[in-house]
Amino acid sequence: MKIIIKNGRVINPADRMDTLADVLVEDGRVKSILPAVTEGDADAVIDASGCWVMPGFIDMHVHLRDPGQTEKETIDTGIEAAVSGGFTTIVAMANTVPVVDNEETYQYVCDKAKKHGKVTVLQAGSITKGLKGEELSDLKGLIAAGCRVFSEDGKSVMNSALMRQAMKIIKASGGVILDHCEDKPLVEGGVVNMTESGRLSLPGISNAVEDIIAVRDIMLAKETGVWLHLCHCSTVGAEQYLYQAKEAGIRVSGEVCPHHFSLSCEDIPDNNDANYKMNPPLRTRADVAALREGISNGIFDCISTDHAPHTQEEKARSFLKAPFGIVGLETAAALTNSVLVNGGYLTPMGMAEKMSFNPSRILGISRGDISIGNIADIVVFDPKKVWTVDPDKFKSKGRNTPFKGKKLTGQVRAVLYKGQITKQ
Known part of the structure; x- marks a missing residue:
C-alpha cells in the first residue's frame, strides 16, 4: 500500500530534520522524504498543508x-x-x-x-x-x-x-x-x-x-x-x-x-x-x-x-x-x-x-523516528486548529477531565500505524 503525506512540515528529532516535504509511505515503512512526491498510483493522499508531520x-x-x-x-x-x-x-x-x-x-x-x-x-x-x-x-x-x-x-x-x-x-x-x-x-x-x-x-x-x-x-x-x-x-x-x-x-x-x-x-x-x-x-x-x-x-x-x-x-x-x-x-x-x-x-x-x-x-523500542526505511508510525498535527474540549465526544469511556469546555489550540489531523491510516 502506498500513502503520500503532502505539503507538511516534517519534524524528526532522530536526525533533526525540520523541513517542508512530502512523505511517501510504502509497505508499512517510510520510503522517501522529498520536496515533492508524484502521486502516481498512490492508494491514499493526505494533505498536510499547515501541519506538522511527526513520529507517532x-x-x-x-x-x-x-x-x-x-x-x-x-x-x-x-x-x-x-x-x-x-x-x-x-x-x-x-x-x-x-x-x-x-x-x-x-x-x-x-x-x-x-x-x-x-x-x-x-x-x-x-x-x-x-x-x-x-x-x-x-x-x-x-x-x-x-x-x-x-x-x-x-x-x-x-x-x-x-x-x-x-x-x-x-x-x-x-x-x-x-x-x-x-x-x-x-x-x-x-x-x-x-x-x-x-x-x-x-x-x-x-x-x-x-x-x-x-x-x-x-x-x-x-x-x-x-x-x-x-x-x-x-x-x-x-x-x-x-x-x-x-x-x-x-x-x-x-x-x-x-x-x-x-x-x-x-x-x-x-x-x-x-x-x-x-x-x-x-x-x-x-x-x-x-x-x-x-x-x-x-x-x-x-x-x-x-x-x-x-x-x-x-x-x-x-x-x-x-x-x-x-x-x-x-x-x-x-x-x-x-x-x-x-x-x-x-x-x-x-x-x-x-x-x-x-x-x-x-x-528501548525502534519507534519515534520516521527516517527513511523505518516503520511508518506517523502523526499529522495541525498546530493552529482551535477546538473546545467536549468529553462526550471522547473515544475513551472516561469523561473525567477538568478541561471540559476549555479552548485548546492544536489537533491531530491524521495518524498512520505501521503504514496504515488509523485516523483521517
Whole structure:
C-alpha cells in the first residue's frame, strides 16, 4: 500500500530534520522524504498543508483498566482514545484486576491489543504480587514472556530492601522501572495539595510525599544501575533531584503530565468537582513553573498522560470519596502545544522529542523516528486548529477531565500505524 503525506512540515528529532516535504509511505515503512512526491498510483493522499508531520506519539503511562474494570475502559476503547490523540504506542499500567503480576495476565493484554491492531501496547508488569508490597511478582517469568517495563503504579514499594531486590532483577534483564513516588503513610488521607487544604476544607498532601520516595529510589538506582523513570513528576523537588541525579551520571529519566504543567491547585474552583482530583495532586504555581522550566531545559524527558478513566458515577461522588485520576489521551497533544509550544517552553521539535523520540529511547523500542526505511508510525498535527474540549465526544469511556469546555489550540489531523491510516 502506498500513502503520500503532502505539503507538511516534517519534524524528526532522530536526525533533526525540520523541513517542508512530502512523505511517501510504502509497505508499512517510510520510503522517501522529498520536496515533492508524484502521486502516481498512490492508494491514499493526505494533505498536510499547515501541519506538522511527526513520529507517532508514545505514552509511557496509561491505565486501560482491562482486565477487571471494563466499566471504566477496555483495551479496545483505550486504543481508540490513543489513536484519537495521535498515539501509536502506549504503556499500560499493571494495576488491573487481577494485577499483571504473572505471565497469564500479561499475555491476555498483549494478545487482545495485538488483535485490535491500531496501537502497540506495551504491558507493564507489577513489581510486587497483587501490588501489596510484600513479595516480588514473578519478575523472571514476566521477563521471559517479553515484559521489559515494570511499575507499582498507584503506589510505591515501601519496603526499600524489596525494591532494591526488584531493581537488581530488572537491571539484569535490561528492563525499565516506571516509578510512582508516594510515601503512603505520609499521605494521611490527603486529597489536594497541602497549600489549598484550608481554602477547600479538605485534607492535604505535602510535596514531601513525592520527594522522599523520589530521592530514595534515585539512591537505589545509583546502587543497582537499573534504569529508573520517575512518573508524573509534580514538584519543585522532583525537578531538582532529577537534575542532580543526571549530573551524577545515574540512569534516570522523568515525565510530566499535561495536567500538572497546565493547572495549579489554585485553579481548583471548589471542593465539589472531583475531576480536579488526581494523584499526585495539582501543585502550586511555583511547582508548575519549575515543571515547565524542567521540560524546557531537558531535565524532564517525556510528556505522558497518566490516562486514568473512571465512571461518571464514581467521579460524581464527593472530593473525599471519588477516585483519583483524569483521562488524558485525547487532550495531551493540544495541551502540550497550547501551553508549552505556544508558551515558548518548547519548539515543535521539542514537542516531538518529549512525546515520541525520548520515550522510545527510554523504552528501548525502534519507534519515534520516521527516517527513511523505518516503520511508518506517523502523526499529522495541525498546530493552529482551535477546538473546545467536549468529553462526550471522547473515544475513551472516561469523561473525567477538568478541561471540559476549555479552548485548546492544536489537533491531530491524521495518524498512520505501521503504514496504515488509523485516523483521517
